[in-house]
Each structure stands twice: as structure tokens, then as C-alpha cells.
Amino acid sequence: METKKDTFSDFRQKYQRYLKLEKGYSPNTLDAYMRDLQKLLVFLKGEDISVVDAKLEDIERFAGAVRDLGIGARSLARILSGVRQFYNYLVLDGYLENDPTELLESPKQPQHLPEVLSTEEVDMLEKAIDLSKWEGHRNKAIIEVLFSCGLRVSELTNLKLSNLYLEEQFVRVMGKGSKERLVPISPRAIEELGYWFMDRNVMKIKPGEEDYVFLNRRGAHLTRTMILIMIKNYAKDAGILKTISPHTLRHSFATALLEGGADLRAIQAMLGHESIGTTEIYTHIDTTTLRQEILEHHPRNIRYNS
Structure with missing residues (x-):
């Protein structure tokens, strides 16, 4: 294949087509x-380096340039993940024999535990709803x-009546990459x-x-922003x-x-996580809870605290 003749624009268009047609990414993920x-393309063009001639050190300099812009470790890791996938595509499609990002390291990220609500706090959230208003029960x-x-939230806004199997207590969800999964739904939610x-x-x-489950007062399906504000x-x-x-x-x-x-594997399936590593964030949350339980209930700690 005459890779030298391909321009930055050519690679961009071909890769976009690959992500859309073969990977099945949603418009938001694709964007x-x-x-x-x-x-990356702007950086390589500024350095006068073609996409197929880029070496590991060039990609590392790109990562350094992005970091110098003040972009955090989490965002940089996401960008580099996309760069790896791009070069993996180039290898799969025959543009390259070797992947220059194979030894590319991701930045170390500080452990961030997401906020969670207890069941009692979810009940508090629901009690704040004025059920006399038309949107209350919704x-x-x-x-x-x-x-x-x-x-x-994107899965909720796109949830269809035809995806509800309420007698069986399941819903069919269209997740990232147009991947379907079946998720149990509680009697309370039903x-x-x-x-x-x-x-x-x-x-x-x-x-x-x-066919949309949740609608606004004008009879159209809800947006993510509306649910966030609510x-x-x-x-x-x-x-x-x-x-x-x-x-x-x-x-x-x-x-x-x-x-x-x-x-953890069952949770991974229900969340629609492609990697178990994404699900493992919850083990850190549970460890925090476990530590508190040990401090409060282990006999050695009870005696020490007394």
C-alpha cells in the first residue's frame, strides 16, 4: 500500500469510517x-512528521506537549488511549508493520473515588419530588x-418501550459501541x-x-442535560x-x-464495562467501607477504643 501518498486528512477520514462502521461507536464517542x-495530527504536522513515520519518542513528545497545556492526567490518559487505538488500526489495515505506541506509558492518575449515595439518600432524593406536578411520577x-x-444517562434517555420486559423483570439496554445487554429491573422501579x-x-x-420511555411535556424524549439539572x-x-x-x-x-x-464479573456485565479494570474502582469504595466496619466491630478495636 502506498502509505506515503496518504495525507493527514486521508488517515483521519479512513479512521473515522473504521470507528463508525466496524467499531459501531455512537456519534458522541466518535466525536x-x-x-x-x-x-495528534496537528502536532505531527507542525513537526513535519508523517503519521506512518512517527516513532515512540515523537508520541512521547506529543504527550509532553499536551501535558504542558495544563491537561490533567485523566484527560491525557484518555487522549493517549485514543492514539494507541489509532495506531492499532494502522497496523490492522496494513499501513504499518510495527506499532510505535506499543511501549507508550500512560500517566499515573491519582485514585479518585466517585461519590455514592446510600439507599437512605436515594429515598431522600425521591421524597423531594412533588408528585402533584405532572412530571413528578416521571x-x-x-x-x-x-x-x-x-x-x-444516555442509555436512560434512549430507553424504548420495546426494550422493556417487565413481566420477566428485565430491560434491554443499548450501551457503548451499540452493544446490547440485559439488566434486571427491581419491582420497585417497575x-x-x-x-x-x-x-x-x-x-x-x-x-x-x-417508543421512548421518558418524555418531556412536549412529547419528545428527554436530553441528558435535562436529567442532570433535575x-x-x-x-x-x-x-x-x-x-x-x-x-x-x-x-x-x-x-x-x-x-x-x-x-465483580456480574457487576461488570450489568454495567456494560468492556474491561474488568473499569469495574474494579468499586473494590476501592468497598475497601473503605470494610475498613470502617473493622474499626467499629472488630474486638481488638472495640477494646482499644474503650
Whole structure:
């Protein structure tokens, strides 16, 4: 293959097509990958280095340049992950024999434990909802489904009636990379959906939106921003001082399962994590809880504290 004739634009277009058609990435994920790739392409072009001639030291200098811009370790790790995938594509497609990013190291990241809500705090969040308002039962169902199923907010906004198997107590979820998974749904969440459906059934729904579970007052499906604002407002009304978002309910779902004794692999499947490493963040949360339990209940510590 005449790789020398391919321009930066050619590589960008071919890689974008690969991510869309072969990897099946969503538009949001695709945009994120292409934005990060563009940073690398601009750097290499400024250094007068072609994509296929870049060496490990060139990629490391790129990482240093990004770091110098003040970009944090977590964002840099994400960018370098995209760079690795790009060069892996070039090898798979025959542009390169050797991957220059094979020995590329990711920056060390400080351990950050996400905020979680206890079951009592989730109850407080739901009690802050005014059920006399038309959206009350809808919002309570949203919170209960997020906490019951551990969905990403994008998965919730795209949830369809045709994906609900309420008699079997399962929902079918379309996750990242258009990957489907079946997730159990609790009887409590099913009950709250039933209350919302009584209101939903009398709504005027926009054409093409009929299959979406959650709708706004104009009969169109909700956006992620609307749900974020709604949950933050209820947290404020409930007096919850933690910084929370819809994703907090997903973390709370996983943490509750782990503390209840669920297997990490089962949690990975329900969350739709491709790598078990992503799920292992919850083992750190559980270790914190375990340490507190030991301090409070182990006989040696009880005697010492006394």
C-alpha cells in the first residue's frame, strides 16, 4: 500500500469510517475520538512528521506537549488511549508493520473515588419530588430506574418501550459501541414506571417519539442535560451536600451490589464495562467501607477504643 501518498486528512477520514462502521461507536464517542486524534495530527504536522513515520519518542513528545497545556492526567490518559487505538488500526489495515505506541506509558492518575449515595439518600432524593406536578411520577421513575439498573444517562434517555420486559423483570439496554445487554429491573422501579405510564398514556406524543420511555411535556424524549439539572435540583431540595449527577446513581447501584456480596464479573456485565479494570474502582469504595466496619466491630478495636 502506498502509505506515503496518504495525507493527514486521508488517515483521519479512513479512521473515522473504521470507528463508525466496524467499531459501531455512537456519534458522541466518535466525536470524542476524532477530537483527540486531531490534536495528534496537528502536532505531527507542525513537526513535519508523517503519521506512518512517527516513532515512540515523537508520541512521547506529543504527550509532553499536551501535558504542558495544563491537561490533567485523566484527560491525557484518555487522549493517549485514543492514539494507541489509532495506531492499532494502522497496523490492522496494513499501513504499518510495527506499532510505535506499543511501549507508550500512560500517566499515573491519582485514585479518585466517585461519590455514592446510600439507599437512605436515594429515598431522600425521591421524597423531594412533588408528585402533584405532572412530571413528578416521571422523575421518580427516572431516579428509581437509574438506581435499580445502573444505567448510563444516555442509555436512560434512549430507553424504548420495546426494550422493556417487565413481566420477566428485565430491560434491554443499548450501551457503548451499540452493544446490547440485559439488566434486571427491581419491582420497585417497575411500580414507579407503572405510575408514570398512567400519565404518559394521556400525553400528546410527537411523531417518531412514541417508543421512548421518558418524555418531556412536549412529547419528545428527554436530553441528558435535562436529567442532570433535575437530579441536582432534587439533591439541593433534599439537603444532600454531595456533588452528584445521574452517574452518581450508577456508582451507587454498583457499590450497593458489591457491598451486598455480588460478584465483580456480574457487576461488570450489568454495567456494560468492556474491561474488568473499569469495574474494579468499586473494590476501592468497598475497601473503605470494610475498613470502617473493622474499626467499629472488630474486638481488638472495640477494646482499644474503650
